[in-house]
Every structure is written in structure tokens, then in C-alpha cells.
Amino acid sequence: MLGVAMKTSPPTGDELVLVLATLANPHRMRVVGVLAAGGRAYVSQLARELGISRALLQVHLKKLEAAGLVSAQLEISPEGKAMKFYEVTPFAVHLTPASIAAAIPTLTGKGADG
Template structure:
């Protein structure tokens, strides 16, 4: 995903998702390659439930993908990996993205 391919609404979603320190740490941990929920939770020192909340938000924003794998002992393991993206924010890029904001998104700060 490139910034030029992202609508204003999508950019707001991505930036809001990245504004959380846990999510930034999750992306940093996944930068080394895919990992499954239990091991990632242990490495990050947070509960699996909290990790899964953040992973769902990252997945909804299109920043990570997931897949289920059955282990040899029959356990379902959910693996996550980073979806390649590049966001180079400039005033011009933000101005272009702002043109495609929907009314709901552009009113978001006023609520």
C-alpha cells in the first residue's frame, strides 16, 4: 500500500491505528517476520486477549494479515504478518487525501 493509493478516510484510519504504542510495538515485532499470537504475547509481555484486540485493529486497517495453521498436535495457531506499506507524509499528500474525506470523517474532530 502506498500513500497515493489511500483515500482520506483510509489514511485517518491508518494514522489512528498507528497512534497506539502497543500497535507500533506489534508492528516492530512483526518486522522480523510472521509470528503466532501466543509467542508474540509472551515476547511483548501483554495478555493474548489484549494483543488480539490490537491485532484486529491492525488487520482492519490493512497493516497486518493473518492465517490459521494447524500444529502437529492439532492446535489452531493464528499467525500474523505485516502487509507491506509505505506512507511518506507531506503537506501535498495530506492535501490530496483530504479531498477524498467523507462528511463523517471530516466532522470527526468536532464531535
């Protein structure tokens, strides 16, 4: 959904709100940190490493994926089990007062809480 990860132009106001709101949660920050440090991982592996339930992790992964900060790929193990692997999508948001001011005209009010 969010093009911040792939685009070279500054994020729109709505994209900026979405990214900041998504990263405002400590669990989601930890997910990004673990994936950035260790590469791709599947849900059970991530849940163990983070010390949270798979159900809670799935909620956070969905939000991270919707914001374009992680991507997922479904793979079949040699045993025939479906495993969803996640990895960080390279992204950068340069946050300054000027970048925030530039994003203001593009706000639609449909951001993370609108």
C-alpha cells in the same frame, strides 16, 4: 479493508485517517515493529515477546488487520492445535503537507473517530 498496503495510488483521506489512528497506539506500533523485525508469529509468541495479555493483543491485532497493516493465516500444528500466525503486510505511507492536502477532498467523515 484498507488498500494502502497493496495499492500504488495515494491513500484516500479515510484510509489515511485509519492508518494514522491505528498506528497512534504504542502497543500497535510495537506489534508492527516485532513482526517487521522477526517475521511472522503466532498470538501466544507475540504476547510473550511484547509482555501483554493475549486478550489485549487480540484487540490490537484486529485493529491492525482491519487497517490492512497485518494479515493472518490459520494453521494447524502437528499436535492438531489451531494457531493463528500474523505478519506485516508491506505498506508505505508518504506523509507530507501536500499528501495530506491531496487526501482532504476524499474524506467522508467516516474515519477512525467519525
